[in-house]
Amino acid sequence: MKPRSVLILLTLAATLLAAAPWLRVPLALAQPGAPPPSVPLPPPVPNRSGIDTDALKADVKGSEEAQRQLRADLEAAKGDRGRLNQMLLDTAARTRAVEQQLIDVEGRIAQLDRSAADLGTSLGKRRGVLAQVLAALMRMGREPPPAILMRPDDALDAVRSAILLGALLPELRVEAETLASDLSELSRVRTELASARDSLTSLRTALDEDSRRLAVLVGERQKRQAEEHPLASADKAQAESVAKATGDVHDLVTRLESEVGPSARAADAAQAVTRPQEPGRPNLTALKDPARLTPAIAFPQAKGLLPLPVAGVTLRNFGAADGVGGTEKGITIATRAGAPVSAPADGWVVYAGPFRSYGQLLIINAGGGYHILVAGMERITVELGQFVLAGEPVGVMGGLSRTVANTVQRGPGGSGASAQNGSTSPVTATGQPQLYVEFRKDGLSIDPTPWWAATDSQKVRG
Template sequence: MTFKAGPLLAAALLGLGPAAPSAFAQAVQGTPQGGAPASAPLPPPVPDRARPHLDTDALKGDVRGADEAQQRLRADLEAAKDNRGRLNQMLVETTARARSVEQQLTEVEGRMAMLDRSTSDLGVSLARRRGVLAEVLAALMRMGRTPPPALLMRPDDALDAVRSAILLGALLPELRVEAETLASDLSELGRVRGELAAAKETLTRLRSELDDDSRRISALVTERQRRQAEEHPLPPAEKTQADQVAKGTSDVHDLVTRLESEVGPAARAADAANAVTRPAEPGKPDLAALENTARITPAISFAQAKGLLPLPVAGVPLRTFGQGDGVGGTDKGLTIATRAGAPVSAPADGWVVYAGPFRSYGQLLIINAGGGYHVLMAGMDRITVELGQFVLAGEPVAVMGGAPRPAAPRLAGATAQGPVPVTGQPQLYVEFRKDGNPVDPTPWWAATDSQKVRG
């Protein structure tokens, strides 16, 4: 037998009398130590007139918090007026913070799932031993009401005293073991419940922080795109032309080639990328250049950025480059399961050469990172940048949806085939290409993110 009840049964064994089994019965029924007995009367209901006051106070607090956040955001936007670098810095910092909070949320939710399982297992274990515990309690209660002759020390009943002593000598060690085992279980149950309560509080706080960051990112992106439309308006005809090219092309490599040669914004972006004269070979990069958030060209070459690029979204890797796809081919990129509505950031500096739907990719974003490198991302619900726009590494460029959708087309050849099976979460697909050929993106991820990708 392996049920546990702690100090309660131990107290009964030490002779505390009939009161001890009553407390022990509470523990067996799952009442926390120090809590009210199961038979205790419920507290009187809160008068109806008191409830609106409490709810109103909480609502007013939420409104005040939202108003203060809006005031801070307006002040930040005013400070960033006519300052592209400041606006970009706020975008990158807020997105990085949101990604960190999302990662913490994922870890806390995983921890809570484990604690829930532990609580359930302990509850089942205690419930299975309820019959045995009832028998032990009954024996203790009978002993309390009618002490055996050995405890009364009646010399005229020596035989009964000897028999009782033999019986107690055999019974008490077993009961003590049961008491210690049950005590350990209940102590563990109390610890798990305490951790679970703390995790729930952390989860509530993190969700609130993420909501604030999401609203902030949305407002900053709106301001960024407003300025983009004013400074570099995209003619509707050019957007239509890009969409028509995408509809008439079934191959990603051909799509990029045609866009950068036939569509004005994409062609200008390709020319700007080709005009960058930064070192193309790996070497020691100028990290100080990354601090300039007002830059309009890549701070360092893509080849030099190995080990420096942030993952575009927080999440759990599902499939990695080179992994078998189950149908005779291999994956050409990285697929990440994300949270619903997660912000997606650009992995590297570059120019947007396509943003829109494409074949089985769904919403497809292609960034020309210079040096013959392109970054492809698919599976987003909404893209928040425009054709020809320059973006920084870590800057928000899209938003994941609230429902799972195919994200990673099988790229055994140049033509996109059927999607990989979906999970219960949205999926982001990321692919790096060099001169039209997929390359392993793993060496490019920053150390901490690379470790997360590798599990």
């Protein structure tokens, strides 16, 4: 074999060993008849499961400081509705952002885990090949030409072995380069996994803190709401009775806004502020006022401005086939368990409670004949007649999904065949919380897509 070939092989050996420094092939490999040892795969990133008392103390101290700051903020916001609302909006927006980052990081970790598993399986199946390649390369490094693999006793055997080795050289080189590439990729994946898991821990800590803050702020808001605008138990019972006796959402809204006191007053307030759409770009100054008690702008002019009500991944879009011969009337978003849900737009709550297969259903009158339906939550945190701002927390997701897209009634005004017999498709559990959002204009479902504000993190899964 030519010295150039040996040089190539030695270079490959160095590359392979550099890619996997944890691999060590015993010298016995160079001896004839020695069995190839088991070659270990790259070690996984160590699991730091030990208790870090310093970190725990720092977390406790940070939490205590956050609670003190929150109490001070609430004290400063006494009697100041705008200030409390601003704290709610800021905390809810920050929580949504962290939730979305968590979703992205968790998705990335799942991909990396799959990649690491595939690479580990592939390398595991080639342990023997890996040992043989390393053994051959190391033997040739120790026995330069005219050394040969079979140690022949005569020149003819030496020539034959050299010819055989020359024929195997290209294949050996390809195998060595492939192994080096796979081992290097596995090392990179595991390093990235460690970094992603560190980010995950940090994000979860931030989310826990914001969630606690949000819960306290929502509790304070509802306490003030009950003091300033108490909801009579009779009104709440009447709304629930109407919901039980009604077969579809269109009829539900019509009856609520004509028969139930708080809902009727909310509808009157929405009607009173309804105004024609102004030409040109809307004046967004009113959006900066967290103390407002009416919508900042007309709903048709809010296109491209409304935040998605929850962080997550859009599973189904408006107009897509629903699997039962119809089309989706809204959008469905997969969320994390316990994720906070915010109002998509300014408006008045005309219903908040259970309804048919929707589960917990929130209906907001946004004025101008527009209504927003939000369903799939475990708990709703606002009351009938309450005015809410776009981005203000109104509910909390549970830990089990409710697939409500197929419960939407079809036909003009929601009075198609399904509505006539009062039947709806059953709720299905998939193990992941899902939020359903639908926009309606004069009782008819409309595409909400033009209203959503564009975000870099928004993803759609078909």
